[in-house]
Amino acid sequence: MSQQDPDQGQPAKITVTVCVGSSCHLKGARQVIMRFDELLARHGLKDSVALKGSFCMERCGEGVNWQIDEEPLTSATEAEAVETFRGKVLKRLGVAMGPAGGANQP
16 A cells, blocks of 8 residues: 655655665665666656665665665565565556566556
């Protein structure tokens, strides 16, 4: 269920923040951001999701660290991050998911 902006009656913008500190950068944070950005562009969702970077989320040993709004997440691989993003962000925004978990192409 999406949250609504009380002032506008519109769904609240989702904020996705990816750690770009040195440890996460070495583990693929840049590629994760690029993939998230590609998915947002493909589905016309750049106005619905704010994609940001953060210099350290203080969980350096865990993988690529990122969060959706205030929910902390860690992904061991780029592919894992993308699957989580699809399931938690795209699905919340109403993007139809295919049988293998991938978003259906327009």
